[in-house]
Amino acid sequence: MNNYIPFSSKILDVIKHTDVEFTFRMSCKREVKPGQFFEVSIPKFGEAPISVSGIGADYIDLTIRKVGKVTNEVFERYVGDTFMLRGPYGNGFDVDIYKGKELVVVAGGTGLSPVRGVVDYFANHRNEVAGMTLIVGFKSPEDILFKEDLKRWKETIDIVLTVDSTNDTKNYRTGFVTEYIPELKFQDKNNAAIIVVGPPAMMSFSVKGILNIGIKEEQIWVSHERKMCCGLGKCGHCRINDTYICLDGPVFNYTVGKTLID
Template structure:
């Protein structure tokens, strides 16, 4: 067994020094960093990412293989500003992985609809990529992705590949020229869906809280039961270990019990 992996399993506080293999510029403020990795990951999990002297933050894993992982990081403060200054060959410090992800057994042989808003596409990107390479594992697969404007579009290179295998609807909040795509909030386009075989359909909703709230309402209007809707609550995570209490919502620690939940289990909790 790899010694570094064994140590991380024994002591979740230990960090792992990882080399940056490649950097992809997604937008002016969002870069994707590909790092060497021997982590045992699941879709939708996150890592604690740090640079000594600059701090630490929880970041969702946006894609992974057995040899590397990718983190899509927005430039929003001291730590992330410094990360955006790094080059290929530099290093980040990682600990984890943490959290409850999207377990494949919940979605296998089902009709899957992923509704993602903005950077909410990052936590589900690895699952979408898996579907792109393993379509036979699903009855159907569809993605709805909403962005503020064309300049905030993420993973354009991936979306072009995904569209070769399944439907990907892009919509922007503001009028603009973006591949001739839809304009308007993602909730407007959920309402236009005609769902067949609802009992074999699973819905995944990830994005800003208002987008998630009203997207779920639209799916409910279409007759989707609450226990067939899955959400990822991420915005309050901090330590990753359920120790700091920053992410506690009623009796649930999001970084431990989540960030992925079945909506039926959390629909009554008040954030």
């Protein structure tokens, strides 16, 4: 496989979450891990790195937000059309690391996309972890992603779903995800594993909250995605010191991730 050459991928399905966030189910039979990403390209418009939000036997899910030239064009294409893809790139999340652990996933907004595969795996294999909690926050009820997944996951794992603000306090918890971290209970903190993904500020304050409750740095994993561009370590856009986010990451243990200050 030549990593420089994209391949054609057919749009199998399009799932609308919000007015600006859709999941595109793309044909793909390559081996993929949660947290890895693909370069989505459209001739004459360019390309953009998109995290994998779901993995099937012959497809991948790419949850895309309409925010720029390439993604705007993406939203003009629907079932039966094609994208050009390169990848997968990056190291992703290795679910084997978390087996037997008391796993907590803290996600903010679209940060749920790259960890959706991890949550889905353990929601379907609950016996493979000692505990499983998802803390996920969105700006408002209208911004919630993967609503059907959240309903299904709730049957097997503990979920704290919160929105920044809403008038419907009867049906929704309010506040930032960081407010719910002190409520976490563990049978053995030394057996805990924490994944944090989301906007930089949310990740920073979430990790501080996790450290404050007695979890060690080496028990925390983060995903740095904001700076990625070419996916091959050639453009230098994602380089921080001697680390290339697209090659060495985007998933890092916090002992390394804490040094990646851009």
